[in-house]
Amino acid sequence: MTRVLVAEKIGASGIDLLRRHFDVDTAFDADGFDLEARIGDYDGLLIRSATQVTADLIGRATNLKAIGRAGVGVDNVDVPAATKRGIVVANAPESNVVTAAEHTMALLLALARNVPQAHAALVQGKWERSKWSGVELDGKTLGILGFGRIGQLVAQRARAFGMRILAYDPFVSAERYKELGVAKAEDSDAIYAEADFITLHLPKTPETEGWLDAEALAKCKDGVRVLNVARGPLIVDADLEAALDSGKVGGAALDVFRSEPVTEHPLFGRDNVIVTPHLGASTAEATDRAGFQAAEQVVAALTGGAVTTAVNVPAIKAEDLEVLGPYVPLCTALGRLAVTLVAGSSVDRVEVELLGRIADRDTRPLGTATLLGVLQGHTEEDVNVVNAPAVAEERGIQVVESRNSSARDFENLVRVTVRSGDRAERVVGTTFGRRNRRHLLEAWGQRFDVQLEEHLAIFRYEDRPGMIGRIGTAFGEAGVNIVSAAVGRRDDLADGAPHEAVMVVTTDAAVPRDVVAGMVASDGFQDGHAITL
Structure with a gap:
């Protein structure tokens, strides 16, 4: 019978799906499981981010035909080595987009109403209603830099709060903006000039690294509030700190950082900064969804179905x-x-x-x-x-x-x-x-x-x-x-x-x-x- 190894803990729904088709072993609850020694026994492998599927490991995987990654990135898989061996590598690219958009909204509301600061004060015995008075989202302009799937989901949710949405992304059609009822910015400067809140949803590339720097922040409205649930290096930390000190930036909410994990940072502990430890993709639903979607792809790869999220399969005759x-x-x-x-x-x-x-x-x-x-x-x-x-x-x-x-x-x-x-x-x-x-x-x-x-x-x-x-x-x-x-x-x-x-x-x-x-x-x-x- 076809055998599949689940190397890391995923949601029960994904494991149940695999067991309906294959003989499944779970390495994460087995003491002393030797992956290198036993990988040759399996036709399929399902992982998250911790397991490193190197070329050496793939060389030992003499029967392996499919690798499923319960998440978006496949950085921990040597994809060229897998491709050379004819092993399908598939991920779960849509598993966390809703979660990331919802976390953006959570930070947006918390930033507008000073929720974490007020909570911390109250549990310390301080009743400070006037100090933590916030602002309404209704009627404010939300500037979205990067209008892909997550940015679009944020826009849909923010509109429900009565916000005006202005987005910039030159790799989205003008028609798509119209469909979503979002104003299209011709460049990022238009975002800076009009936005009361700015949320970043850009990829990390050499062109976008340090995107929000002193020059960009100087173009923003006084008191603008900044959110980053995308990539830490998109913001120049020292420039944001200076803008917060001067009052140019009224507040910031950050879920990602230049290096992670991090517990000491110049922006930590400030009254006008909210931070979370990279929780954008961390919900029970997202974890379960990622595991189930990756399991679906492994099932398809091992039963002759359509592998819709493979990162290395050309669907074409030789x-x-x-x-x-x-x-x-x-x-x-x-x-x-x-x-x-x-x-x-x-x-x-x-x-x-x-x-x-x-x-x-x-x-x-x-x-x-x-x-x-x-x-x-x-x-x-x-x-x-x-x-x-x-x-x-x-x-x-x-x-x-x-x-x-x-x-x-x-x-x-x-x-x-x-x-x-x-x-x-x-x-x-x-x-x-x-x-x-x-x-x-x-x-x-x-x-x-x-x-x-x-x-x-x-x-x-x-x-x-x-x-x-x-x-x-x-x-x-x-x-x-x-x-x-x-x-x-x-x-x-x-x-x-x-x-x-x-x-x-x-x-x-x-x-x-x-x-x-x-x-x-x-x-x-x-x-x-x-x-x-």
């Missing part, structure tokens, strides 16, 4: 994957390029055109790969090949794929267009050679041919002598080594109109953003971006 495989990283790169170049305040529509012999295959992985390029690093949820379409749908992003068996001038072509309101940007690419190297053929309306590397910069400028040299000089002064470059130019403009050119430069290291900003600010340059693919 013969199709062989043909399409080289185009998957190309599509991801084109998606990232297109969304960067459109630089809009929303992503409303992603169009993927597939031309040539690839159009005769099951091209779903290419559409998904494009969505990964558009969304990855920009959503609070971890986006992968399984959940990318669902993440796009819940953000109101329309995805349109078209196919044509003929491709003029090339054997295969991929065109990706990202639309934001009345703006649209198209990029075109293909692969060349036995090593299927990615090539960019069109961007910003200009045609050229450049092999895509990990790091690149792209500039749009007036086509006049000396512009290319200025880019080379600026990069040289910054110590950036150029690998290759290509220029496209338009010559169909009306007489007297300035001619425009686009230059793509690939480099062997990331291009500092201040170098690009300096070029764009100089005479004759119109726009520019540094991108790491």
Whole structure:
């Protein structure tokens, strides 16, 4: 009989589901259970966050076919090693979104009415009604930075309290804001200018780390209250402390911190700061839900069902994957390029055109790969090949794929267009050679041919002598080594109109953003971006 090991304690509903299908052992209630010695006995493994499923452990798991993670992250699983062995890895990505949204609301109410402070005073024998008088939520503006699943749930709940909701997330369609009755901010500065309360629901990326710093806080309304139930590094602690000292920030409620666990912190013990020990996902229901959802995925993987939250399973025939495989990283790169170049305040529509012999295959992985390029690093949820379409749908992003068996001038072509309101940007690419190297053929309306590397910069400028040299000089002064470059130019403009050119430069290291900003600010340059693919 198929055997499954539950390594860590989960809700009874998940274990019961597994036992209806398999022979189940529970390691968490067995003294001295030797996981390394016994892992080879099991076909399925269900874990939470404590069990480290390393490549070495996977090497010992000679019968293992499925790993279920009762939670969102899979950082404790060596997914590449599992994939190499053909082991399905699935998580429970929706298990804690309601819990996180509800905890945000709990902190929002507590922050508005000083509930923890008043409670602490009263149990100490102090009757301080006037000191802990709060404010109403009704009529106040809640600014939501990051409008993914959790941010949207917070918005729905806050509206019930009569709050006006203003949200910023350029990776949500304008239509989705309208559906939820939420005002769409064009940028984060609009949030700072209008919000009485600000709640963070951003992913942690190099771009978002330190998002709420002294500069951002200075733009806020006096007395603004700040909440963070997302990621600790989104806030610069010292800058928040200074803003609390000055009165610029009237209060803060924090559930997450830069390093955890933490029991000593400069913000702890302040009358205007409420803290909780990362309870955003901690409810009995969320724990039970995570275990049950992970168990569902293990059952599906071991009985031939549909594994809907797998993070490493391509749902495509091997013969199709062989043909399409080289185009998957190309599509991801084109998606990232297109969304960067459109630089809009929303992503409303992603169009993927597939031309040539690839159009005769099951091209779903290419559409998904494009969505990964558009969304990855920009959503609070971890986006992968399984959940990318669902993440796009819940953000109101329309995805349109078209196919044509003929491709003029090339054997295969991929065109990706990202639309934001009345703006649209198209990029075109293909692969060349036995090593299927990615090539960019069109961007910003200009045609050229450049092999895509990990790091690149792209500039749009007036086509006049000396512009290319200025880019080379600026990069040289910054110590950036150029690998290759290509220029496209338009010559169909009306007489007297300035001619425009686009230059793509690939480099062997990331291009500092201040170098690009300096070029764009100089005479004759119109726009520019540094991108790491």
